[in-house]
Amino acid sequence: MSKNFINKIHVQIIFVIILSLGISISVFLGLSELNNELSLKRKQALINELKETINDNVNQIKHVIDKNDMTFQDVLNSDIFEEYNKYDIYLTSLDGKLYPTDKDVNEHFDDLDLQSEYLSVFNIKYKDGFGIILIKPNFQALVSDIYEVIIGTFSISLFLILLLLLTKNQIKYIKKINDGIEIMAGGELTSEITVEGNNELTNLAISINSMASSLHSKMDLEKELDRKQRKLITNISHDLRTPLTSLIGYLDLLSNHSYESVSEGDKYVDIALTKSKRLQKLIEDLFVYTKLVNQDVNLDIEKVDICMLLSQFVDEIQPNLIERNLKTKINSSNTEILVPLDVSQILRVLENIFNNITKYGRENSTISISINEHDEKAIIKITNETDLDLTHSAEFLFDRLYVSDENRHNQSSGIGLSIVEEIVKLHGGNIYAKFDEPLLSIVIELDIYSDKREFYET
Structure with missing residues (x-):
């Protein structure tokens, strides 16, 4: 029964975890999809807001290049793009290759999506020729991913809350059962665990109550047997002592020939025999009673x-x-x-x-x-x-x-x-x-x- 009970509890726990996890994942996926849609809208709104700003920024860059009479290589190696860290900026060389203005990336790019709706393209003149400047908003810098963090945190919190809510009653009842067991362990076997619901924990509480009641009955029986045995010894000692004392007295008279006639001696013998038979009957009754009390019959x-x-x-x-x-x-x-x-x-x-x-x-x-x-x-x-x-x-x-x-x-x-x-x-x-x-x-x-x-x- 104990193994079966544990198996059923394990199944219930696994079911609760799967249910909570399933709901949490569904909520996470739903919120993530909603966040993606909102993110696209936010990106489009940012592009619309940045169009004028991008034009102004490009004009500023062109002005600096013209003013300083900079070649393509001068521009690529300069720091004029550092203040525009909200954008990904690319330049084409005289031979048409595409280079990022980010100095951490030295190689040119061949896979930039020139059809992207977020990409703005402008002509630019270097000292040593003509080229193109491409600007794309850096959404990682412009759009915070705090919503993804919030969604993840919310989903995990939802999982824990659901798990707690679904197991709250069971945990509370387990505590009641534990408190009841502690009370019983302290000797209060008449105390009972409140029976609630209709599940494995309910059956466990019923079994514990039944075990405590059975143990209490056995202890009461043992106490009663012990009480009977103790008082039996106390009382029977008087019943045994009385005929035994009398028997010893008459045998002492016979041993010392303390009688005046044969008939008086015979009388003492008869009395001693009567006392012996009574003593024998008492011992037999005591033996029978002891076996009955101990249920050894x-x-x-x-x-x-x-x-x-x-x-x-x-x-x-x-x-x-x-x-x-x-x-x-x-x-x-x-x-x-x-x-x-x-x-x-x-x-x-x-x-x-x-x-x-x-x-x-x-x-x-x-x-x-x-x-x-x-x-x-x-x-x-x-x-x-x-x-x-x-x-x-x-x-x-x-x-x-x-x-x-x-x-x-x-x-x-x-x-x-x-x-x-x-x-x-x-x-x-x-x-x-x-x-x-x-x-x-x-x-x-x-x-x-x-x-x-x-x-x-x-």
Whole structure:
């Protein structure tokens, strides 16, 4: 694209130069032709004005020759013609040859146009014979060539002015683009170059804006990933330290045999095992979450009926729900809603959501699950009753960093719902929570399968 752009700019520049040059040359030729016509008229006017003067000058020359009794050679070698530098004066010798009175030219002339309308011919008498004196106005001395200089200067100036006018907007826009690039280079990637016209420079401005926007999005993503990683390390350190400290304490009691009976020792072993399993689960969740945040997960996308998947999942977890006296009710406006998704990852989402329901949901209540289709999206809404007051914190449920001390029930790390959010995002979906005491609703939006829409790529 860059090479193509440069080639097109080169073509435009060459076209502008040729156009300006063509106009300037046409004007130059036109003015030169007009100047030639006017020059002829000026020459004719000068001849008419000089006729009387030429006669007087010739009479003066004859008078000097007669007075000084000068031969042809005397006249040719004399200085009497110097004051008549506005004329080209020629003399014929006794043998009929033509000589110029200009002393810088010693040879005689054979090619003088005797038929020229500008040539005046007079008889002259020397001491040693007769001859002819020819006088022609020296137009180079009489008529200035300033007009040719003016025409040339005007044509060159016209070329430069046309070139400037034809490239003025492009040069101005190039400056705008350059200023915009400098602003972006200074870190203002949200700044945009104004898009003007419809040419190669316009396409260049659009490309630069697109590049800056893409770069800004990537930088925002990197900042967000860095923020999540930093805060994850800060928060997870507490979650890891708590069971680890407890585990070390119980193992220390067992190591020192600090128990009164075998049953008490077995109790310590069971507690240490529980803490170890919790620690293992935390580390596994941390590993999964880190891979999701870094988008280091390959989804195995397939076309799945989300209604059937949810029904099967609920049937499988019934034993866990029964322990908490929880009932389920599934409502769907469709018998089948096909969604492109990775089944294993979506099952992880459902497991984490229902694990939170079993931990924090109110016993002897009903979990309502609705599945609907709206604007080419599958809307999954899971609602349960809870004793927690989430009036001001429901919107932060999926933020790994928002697990306050008062919400750390049953030693929850809060990382499970963060994993849920990242998996849904990887599927191109959206997830959010609503709270209307005592009902907590988690809503998942996923794109419906369409032959026109390709599966997500990771």
